[in-house]
Amino acid sequence: MKKIFFLFILLISLGACRPSSSSPDTLNPEEAFLIARNQVGPVKKGMTIKQLRALLPDDQMKKLASRSELSAETADNYYIYDDSTRLLFIVSPRRKNDETSRISQVIIKDHRFTTRSGIGLTSTVGEIRNAYPDSKIVPSINDIILYVRELDANFELDERYLSPTIWNDTTGNIQIDSIPASTEITDLTLVWTYDASNITDKLFWNDLIHHLVNWIVTQVPAILLLILIFIGLLRLLRFIVKKIRESATERLQKLKQDDSEGLKRINTIAEITYGIGRIFLWTIFILMLLEKFNINIAPILASAGIVGLAVGFGAQELVRDFISGFFMLLEDQIREGDVAIINGTGGTVEKIELRTTTLRDASGVVHIFQNGKINTLSNMTKEWSAMVVEIGVAYKEDTDQVNTVLKEVGEDMKKDPDFGPNILGVDLWGVDQFADSAVILKVKLTTKAGQQWSISREFRRRVKKAFERHHIEIPFPHLSLYAGEVTKPMPITLTKEETEDKK
Missing domain, CATH: 2.30.30.60 (SH3 type barrels.)
Structure with a gap:
């Protein structure tokens, strides 16, 4: 940890001790209007608009937005003037509306700017070729450019000195010898790139180290602070969930001495809440960290939104199940x-x-x-349970006596060591209805959760025994068959005379 801290302090020191950009007052006369590969007067490659603004008075630097001829995009152009309001050059940053962006293009407008070989806006093609033999013609859509690799500079040729056949040839086969040596130039632009194509260039590495140190000095403290805040929020989330869990457990223990299912439920809800909170914090932390690394998170958010929408349509039942289960x-x-x-x-x-x-x-x-x-x-078994028992007796029985017997049975069950602890109350509702063959009385048995069935079965058994002891009839259906009035036998009388004749 000490080594990392020492390295961090060393990097900050290097960033603080790096050479500052030269101001016009500190430039010698030879460099004030010098055009080099990595410099145009006070402007040096790798400099930002913000650094340039710090070198110049506000009235010598004006910002104008211009639209590209080939697209509808606009770019920021900063016009640089001298004390006499004479236009010196125009600079353009890599990104618009960002003064911390590095300068990528310098358009020279003052004839006083020249290279060490004396090449400037007043030079001709012949003079440029003599000073820089490696120069070559680069055709474009609207212009013909003489590119000087040694300067990374584009010299735009004057079409008045070119024949129509040359001017209209945009195939890329224009020979530089076909361009008259007396051809003048109209514009001089230096284009500064910051990609890996210049990896062999010493300035590339200097610029890379410069911006790396600058990024470490400006962004690493913010990243470290972000990490500390993230860790703090994670611990705060864990502390809050822990306190809520402890408070719910204490409240549960006050209500019930032993409730393992309640403890499981509290732990499950606490884990789900902590997991959701962690996912939320990690998502915000990663997005903010990516932004610190200059990674555009807008496409990530848009992609996440599209994926979320697709998942929402495809897995809406799954999401609904999870939400319902959580509640x-x-x-x-x-x-x-x-x-x-x-x-x-x-x-x-x-x-x-x-x-x-x-x-x-x-x-x-x-x-x-x-x-x-x-x-x-x-x-049917939440906190406590109940069962309503219907008792039927014959119409001839005294219902008051039946209620007394039922009350005695209930009191005896409360005193029973096996059933009594599970009984919370026995309520006699009395006569409920007159059925076809019985008078119906109801008794409500209030029990602990899940004990209503065993208690009601034992209560019915004891009621049956008690009714038998008190000779209380429990009616049951009877069936009587009637065939109408009994038919009398046919009267037959036998006399003695009729009997003797038959003999």
Whole structure:
């Protein structure tokens, strides 16, 4: 860590000690109007508009935006004047509306600017060729340019000294010998590039080191600060989630001494919240870090938006399932082990996930529901449960006596060591209705969650025994068959005379 800090201080020192750009007052007379490969008077290759503005008074530098002849794009041009409002040259940065951008083009407008060989705006083609034998003709759409590699300069030729056949030849086969030596030039432009094509140039490496040190001095502190803020936010997020988890756990313990499912739910929600927060912070951090490296994040954001839109259409059910599952956990609608009815199907909840909920019915069949498609959910074992038991007695029985017997059965069950701890209340609702063959009485049994079925079964068993002891009839359906009035036998009388005749 100490070595990194020492290196960082060394780089800052190098950046602070780098030579500053020369001002017109410090230039010697020979350099004030010198044209070189990497210099035009006070302007040097690698200089930014901001640095140039620091060298000149405000009234000697004016900004004008011009439109390109070949496209609709505009560029920033800075006109540089001397004390007598005489135009010296025009400079253009690499990027518009950015004064920290380096100068990429210098158009010389003053005849006093010359090279060490005396070449300037008043020179002819012959003079340029004599001073720079490696010069060559470079045709363009509207001009014919004499390019001098040694200066990285473009000399635009005057068409008045060229024959129509030469001027109209834009095939790239123009021979320099066909250009009259007396041809004058109209414009002189130096074009400065900053790509890897000049990797063998010493200035390229000097410029690279200069801008690297400048980037380290200006951007590295901001990046380090951004990293520290990011780490701080991550720790703050972790602290907040931890405190929320501890507060929820303490509140749960005050309500219930042992609730493992509640603890699981709290941990699940805390982990999901922490994960979402981390993803958000990492996304913002990466985007800001890319911006510090001068990487345009607009295409990334646009691409992310398109991808997000496509995923939103293609996986909208998946997203809906995850959101519904999250709120099911957050609101504690059901837990594992609860008996619930989901979309009309009842069973025991075996598993709750962000996307699906698994239910097993009494027959052992497993049902899997997408959380986003759960329309109705009935939890039969949330916090406490209840069961309404219907008791039918014969019409001849005294209902007050029946209520007394039911109350005694309920009190006995509360005192039972096996069933009593699970019973929260026994409410006698009394006579509820008159059925065809019985008087219906109702009893509500309030129990702990999930105990209503066993308690109700034991209650019915004990009611049956109690009714038998008190000779209370539990009616059941009777069937009687009637064939109408009984038919009398036909009367037959036998006399003695008739009997003897037959003999």
